[in-house]
């Protein structure tokens with residue numbers, strides 16, 4: 617766009633700007649909502665999401681992996697490492713990684729809604745080799761966001777905003793939109809981009825040297841924009857691994873579906889019940905907490921033989937006691953014995969009825985009430 621077009625479109629831009637490139641496909645989204653939407657979509661497909669469950673160790677087994685987290689263990693045929701700045705630490709749980717993650721901090725500053733409309737589109741400066749630069753962004757919520765910075769750190773935890781960062785962001789933003797003022801800031805935050813400097817800041821998406829261990833690492837900006845494509849690319853890698861192992865893609869995912877227990881989808885219910893016994897005790901207990909039908913299944917298996925045993929034991933005892941009382945008396949025992957036989961049949965029938973009644977109370981009535 618020439619100077620006239622630029623200033624007609626964005627009247628608040630610095631008058632020193634003489635030309636610009638118009639990119640109509642540039643868009644803004646709310647990254648939190650996008651992440652939550654992706655998580656919801658996964659949950660609806662039967663994936664179970666464990667929060668506050670950091671991976672602390674990974675062990676290679678004959679048919680896959682055991683992923684450990686504090687007091688839990690997960691069995692997996694394929695593992696994907698997408699741990700952001702901690703990705704090399706996670707890979708190091710299995711092998712000596714051939715990449716190093718540098719955390720590149722970015723500080724962002726959110727301006728009051730009073731500044732809504734100061735720009736109508738996302739304003740980018742000219743990018744450099746490391747970053748796309750400090751932007752002025754009209755957010756989907758009606759505020760304006762300025763930032764980010766790009767500062768390489770020697771740690772993976774520093775998400776502080778700083779006076780220097782703020783000064784840098786506003787001096788650069790003012791170059792684009794001079795009326796922007798740091799007194800309009802209502803919130804500030806920082807994030808860490810996981811960059812691999814040694815390979816020119818490129819993403820690494822591959823099956824690592826450990827069979828079945830996939831890495832999506834060094835996903836720095838624009839990782840969010842690229843995430844749907846990264847997802848598809850990763851699925852292709854997983855499909856190839858399944859082929860190599862002679863497994864169907866669906867079979868690689870069966871564990872995820874078992875954990876999912878999505879009551880809206882009938883096939884997950886059957887998969888879950890069918891495979892319940894194969895799960896570890898930990899996961900079985902977790903599933904029981906989520907859905908009491910597994911508790912009933914477990915109880916049924918445990919109590920049915922006991923009830924039958926007790927029922928027949930009781931019948932035999934009654935039969936034996938009746939015989940004893942016959943022997944005690946003198947004479948007329950043969951008619952008495954046929955009477956006892958009838959009595960025993962009656963006892964057996966009543967024991968069976970009692971068993972059915974107890975089962976009904978335990979498996980149908982109590983769960984219904986609770």
Ligand SMILES: Cc1cc2nc3c(=O)[nH]c(=O)nc-3n(C[C@H](O)[C@H](O)[C@H](O)COP(=O)(O)OP(=O)(O)OC[C@H]3O[C@@H](n4cnc5c(N)ncnc54)[C@H](O)[C@@H]3O)c2cc1C
Nearest residue numbers: 670671699700702722764807808835836837838839840841
């Ligand atoms: C300030 C800033 C501005 C950005 N702007 C843009 C932009 O405009 N456009 C764009 O496309 N991208 C942008 N990005 C980049 C984008 O945010 C990243 O590319 C993307 O978040 C990387 O995704 P990731 O899943 O690889 O890592 P992350 O988003 O960092 O996720 C890694 C996850 O792994 C978890 N984790 C770590 N260790 C463990 C462990 N041991 N066990 C279990 N879980 C673990 C972490 O808790 C985290 O939830 C920006 C980034 C920043 C910081």
